[in-house]
Structures are given as structure tokens and as C-alpha cells.
Amino acid sequence: MTAQQLFHARGYDAVSVADITEALGINPPSFYSAFDSKAGLYTRVLDRWATTGAIPLQEILRADRPVAEALAEVLEEAARRYSSDPAAGCLVLESTRCNDTEVREAALACTIAAETVIRDYISERHPEAAASVTDYISTTMSGLSAKARNGSDLTRLLATARLASSVLEQALSPEKNSTRLD
Known part of the structure; x- marks a missing residue:
């Protein structure tokens, strides 16, 4: 929990092994x-x-809910989590931009897994829109994370969501025929 x-709070790149060992109360060889x-350690986190x-996602993206409603809840939940203390932004999304290749790939794998769950959910009822709507959700979540990291409060993040x-x-919507995101 401490390492997380x-x-x-700081992002992967800004945390040193010395910071971690001090916070955990252990020496570097033990670390x-x-x-x-x-x-x-980050992979374990x-x-x-x-x-x-x-x-x-599995709790929110249920078959008994309208897709747009469920996805709206995902975005609002992201806003809530990204703005919470002690840190802002998303642990995973922020790490997809770090300097360490191994960590960046691990964070990207988590992101891709979440996008797959979302895409599969949308595909069940809106296969023609699954790819573009998933990209829209992912992009919006990245933006919410960045805005939280830059100091936007919950009220602003929820308004954006x-x-x-x-x-x-x-x-x-069923009538969308000409309104597409792609």
C-alpha cells in the first residue's frame, strides 16, 4: 500500500528506491x-x-443495463477515483508514459485489458460502434486522469465525464444512423 x-502520488519515474526503502523502513539489500x-515492485503494485x-468494470458493465448508462458510470467512477487523495490521476494511465520500458509495457497491458473488457461489452449490442466508442472512452479517461493530475477537482472532472x-x-442511440464517432 505504501509503495502504491x-x-x-509522484509517478513511477519520480520515486526512487531510496524513497521506497525509507517509506517501508527497510534497507536497500532487503528491498x-x-x-x-x-x-x-511496481508490477506487484x-x-x-x-x-x-x-x-x-465487471460490476458496472452488466448486460441488464443500457450501454451508454453503464459507460457513463465508468467515466464518473474514473473521475471520482482520479480526484481522490492521496494522489490524483490514474496509477496505470500515468505509468504508460514513464521512462522504464518494463513498467510502461506492464501499464499498457493493464490499459489494453480494460479496453478489451469495454470493447467486448459494447460489441454485444453495438458491434458497429465498439472500436470507436472504446477509443472515445479510453481517450476521455486519459484526459480525466491528466486533468486530475494537473489539479482539477472532482466537480470539474464529473462535469467533464x-x-x-x-x-x-x-x-x-438507435436513431443515430448518421451520427458516428468514426
Whole structure:
């Protein structure tokens, strides 16, 4: 949890092994014995985050809900999580831009996995829009994360998520015929 908070608050690149060992109250040899590297620790943090901190897509993206409504909830949940203390932004999305190739690839794999869940959900009822709407959701979430990291508060992030949701309703409506995101 401590390492996750450090990575989340500062970003992967700004956290040193010295920061981690000090926060954990261990010495560097113990750190390397336990985690092999900072990237090794980050990978463990991602695994833990996936089960405890990630947006619960499986709970939100249910077959009994309208697609636009469920996706709107995903965006609002992202806004809430990205603006929460002790850090802002998304642990995973922010790490897709870090300098460490191994960490960047691990974060990208998490992002792709989430996009796959979203795309598959949309495809069940709107196969023609699945790719473009998934890209729209992903892009909006990246923007929400960046805005949170830059200091936007929950009120502003929710307003943006709700505005984005109105586009989803239009893009996924049965009458949309000529209104497409691609």
C-alpha cells in the first residue's frame, strides 16, 4: 500500500528506491531481495491494484443495463477515483508514459485489458460502434486522469465525464444512423 501511494502520488519515474526503502523502513539489500527491482515492485503494485483499486468494470458493465448508462458510470467512477487523495490521476494511465520500458509495457497491458473488457461489452449490442466508442472512452479517461493530475477537482472532472456521457447517448442511440464517432 505504501509503495502504491508513492507511485500514485509522484509517478513511477519520480520515486526512487531510496524513497521506497525509507517509506517501508527497510534497507536497500532487503528491498532488492524482496522485489529484485523498482520495476518488480511496481508490477506487484499493479497486480494488487487490479484487485483492489481498479474501476470494477465487471460490476458496472452488466448486460441488464443500457450501454451508454453503464459507460457513463465508468467515466464518473474514473473521475471520482482520479480526484481522490492521496494522489490524483490514474496509477496505470500515468505509468504508460514513464521512462522504464518494463513498467510502461506492464501499464499498457493493464490499459489494453480494460479496453478489451469495454470493447467486448459494447460489441454485444453495438458491434458497429465498439472500436470507436472504446477509443472515445479510453481517450476521455486519459484526459480525466491528466486533468486530475494537473489539479482539477472532482466537480470539474464529473462535469467533464457527464458531458462526455451525453455524446455516448447520442452515438449509441438507435436513431443515430448518421451520427458516428468514426
